Amino acid sequence: TMQGLEPVNMRALEEYEHQMGRKKKFDDDVDHLNSQKKNLVKLVGEITSKKKERFFEVFDQINRNFKEIYAQLSEGGEAELLLENEESVFEGGLTIKARPHGKKVLRLAALSGGEKSIASLGFIFSIQQYDPSPFYVLDEIDMFLDGVNAEIVSRMIKNRAEHSQFISVSLRKIALKEANYLYGVTMHDSGISEMIGNIDPESVGPKGEIKAHVQEVLPHGAG
Numbered sequence: 001t002m003q004g005l006e007p008v009n010m011r012a013l014e015e016y017e018h019q020m021g022r023k024k025k026f027d028d029d030v031d032h033l034n035s036q037k038k039n040l041v042k043l044v045g046e047i048t049s050k051k052k053e054r055f056f057e058v059f060d061q062i063n064r065n066f067k068e069i070y071a072q073l074s075e076g077g078e079a080e081l082l083l084e085n086e087e088s089v090f091e092g093g094l095t096i097k098a099r100p101h102g103k104k105v106l107r108l109a110a111l112s113g114g115e116k117s118i119a120s121l122g123f124i125f126s127i128q129q130y131d132p133s134p135f136y137v138l139d140e141i142d143m144f145l146d147g148v149n150a151e152i153v154s155r156m157i158k159n160r161a162e163h164s165q166f167i168s169v170s171l172r173k174i175a176l177k178e179a180n181y182l183y184g185v186t187m188h189d190s191g192i193s194e195m196i197g198n199i200d201p202e203s204v205g206p207k208g209e210i211k212a213h214v215q216e217v218l219p220h221g222a223g
Helices: 012-073 114-129 148-158 173-176
Strands: 076-081 094-097 135-139 165-169 183-187 193-197
Touching: 012 076, 012 114, 012 148, 076 114, 076 193, 094 114, 114 148, 148 173
Parallel strands: 135 165
Antiparallel strands: 076 094, 183 193
16 A cells, blocks of 8 residues: 555755756766766877977988988988887887998997987987077087098088087197188196197197187187
């Protein structure tokens, strides 16, 4: 009988409506979050695609520059930049493969010290050609180069100095002779170093020593 169902919660219908309202709100929130997730996934995909597209535009241009510049530095050698993972370019690295003039193709790690320097400088110059900087500091980049290659690199720096400023530290006479301005640091028997400016390139010895009088001696501490 109906009396057997007593006591009846007279607020059950009201509570049901309340809980159904909460459920609808949760369902709406879930739908909204799923929609946001879908939009974010789409946005990430678009950004990744554009980033990859832009990456290859830059990479291809720098690679073309590198091939051209390396050929100049190595007097006829060949080189290229290779991606370790072309499908997921941001998850892999970059490899330099070079073939010095008259030799077989080798990866950068297998090249000699001088050959590594030429390949590395070619890579730096190829980036510079794509996106020039107004100012460069090069510290004994010709240390492992023979006289011929040191001269080639020095001339390339001089040509590029028309558009950027280069400060190059070197002990090679051929490098110093290509400079527009020379400043030297010499050390006396007392162990105190001295800055010297306006050096005549012809007065620089084969090991970088100053053999003749120069026009100006800068005071201690002058830069």
